[in-house]
Amino acid sequence: MKKTKSLNILVVDDEKEICRMFTKWLSLEEHRVKSALTGKKAIKLVKKKYYDIVFLDIIMPGIPAIEVLEKIKKISPKTKVIVITGKLMDVDKDLSSELRQKGASEFLQKPFQMKEINAWLV
């Protein structure tokens, strides 16, 4: 496999094991990965450093994910935010169009294959 350039990636999910899964997978590809279990922590991290990609779970306790998305895009407009969801986005058209409007680039519908995300890592 051709080596791509190393990216700064942030994973935001309240499930520790989802964060772990992303971290392990992306580390194998030699990206630099950080993870946050809450939206609050994510915003803090984005303020400190530039991230190329943020994987953001849409359902989390605390600050609504839509606000987190807005804040990230405001702090760092060039960051690509990929929304992860356990919900069927096709069913919830209103929510998906709102997320796109707020700056979400892609949607990842759980359960997905880790191989799928490699396409975005170029």
Added chain:
Amino acid sequence: MRKGKMHKIMVVDDEAVMTTHLDERLTWMGYEVVGRASSGVESINKAKRLKPDVILMDIVMPGKLDGIDASKKIKEDLDIPIIFLTAYADDKFVKRAKDVYPFGYLIKPANPDEIKATIEVALHKKNMERRLNKLVDKYRFLVNNINYATISVDNHKNITFWNNGAESIFGYAANEALGKPLIFILPERIREEYEKDMNRMVLRRKSSVIGKVIEIFWLRKDGSEFLFEHSLAFWKVNKVSLFTCIGRDITERKQVDEERERIFMQSLQSEKMSGVSTLADGIAHEFNNLLQIMSGHIELAKITKEPEDIEEALDIVLKNTERAAKIVKNLFAFSKQKVSGKELCDITESLESTLLLTEAKLKEQNISVVRKYKKTSKVKVNKAEMQIVFLNMVTNARDAIGPKSGTIEIGVRQVGKHVEVSFHDTGKGIEEENLSKVFEPFYTTKGTIGGGQDSTPGTGLGLYVSYGIVQKHGGTIEVESEVRKGSTFTVKLPMREVEKSNK
């Protein structure tokens, strides 16, 4: 001499000297002599007209009727105490006199004190008798007119009392029933059994059925059977055993009960189904998460070279399959058709298994659950049914909070002989005028003012079914609420059955 009304006396004697003398005496004693008669016939007429309080009656008088005959006639129409005052004390007079229940029998010449004492005793006895009769009439009226059949039988098990209630329930008039054996109003197949039971009661003077309410089929005059709910009393009066049976026709009530039970079971079933659909959304979400964790780690295990990384990834997969299995198991309780029995269980455990199913949905709505659990004794409950109650409580709290975030505080504690589970939400609350309606079937506010964008319209059966379930467990559900502040629903379950099982 005496206060108030003077008592009126009538003197009946054929000797004028005697009556005049008595007159004076009685007047002096403070009585009013309202009339005199010198023959039996005259005494009857005057008694009717003058209505004296007491009659002093001579026995041997000229004319068709003597004093005893006259007394008999007077007693037929009038309720006046009669005292015989006669020169004769022969057995034959005394014997005849006894038949008219005199209030005294004085032998001439009687001394004034004796006469006065006898009159006073007669007046007093009559007064008591009237009061007693009034009481007897009152109770007879009551017994006759209550809507319950009241039937008494003697020691031969023949009917000796049959009230109006029995007439209307069984269709037999009193004269058709009195004197008949009790078993004639029992279906043949249970006659023998019932008789045996009654014989046993007479023998032992007690029975397991005494004081208990029994429901058995009895027979109407038209031959139809009906469910008669009754209780038996057994008593002895002057060495004669008596049974009294009081009861009512409960056919209609049974039908209503059965219908109510049927509707309840249907509602319970539909509530289970709607419980499943309420949960489906959240559970699908939860499963997607679990599947993601599992498939992601399997992928990792496939490409990782480090053995410990593989091991760790597979451990995570295994752990999450267990979590998924637990959710499925809890979900099963809702779809089960058969209602299983009660078992001793830890209420917090049962509560947690419900919360496990609702977790994802609550998280999605940004509702946090605060647990305030205290240690309690175990309670005997039907686990599956209790889960429906808890799910309802949580779902209602969630819907009350609506699309904004909030808190559900769940408390478990022991208060006296009850285990209490309370659900407090920071939702919109319930108006006071609606508080009494929340447990009624089909009462709902959901779908109109309730919930967020994805709130499911309510069936109006949730609390009705929950209440029914808790009631079946001998408990209650109480509600307190304040508009815009939130509501608290408290499920109270008795521990009574636990104590029994511990013995």
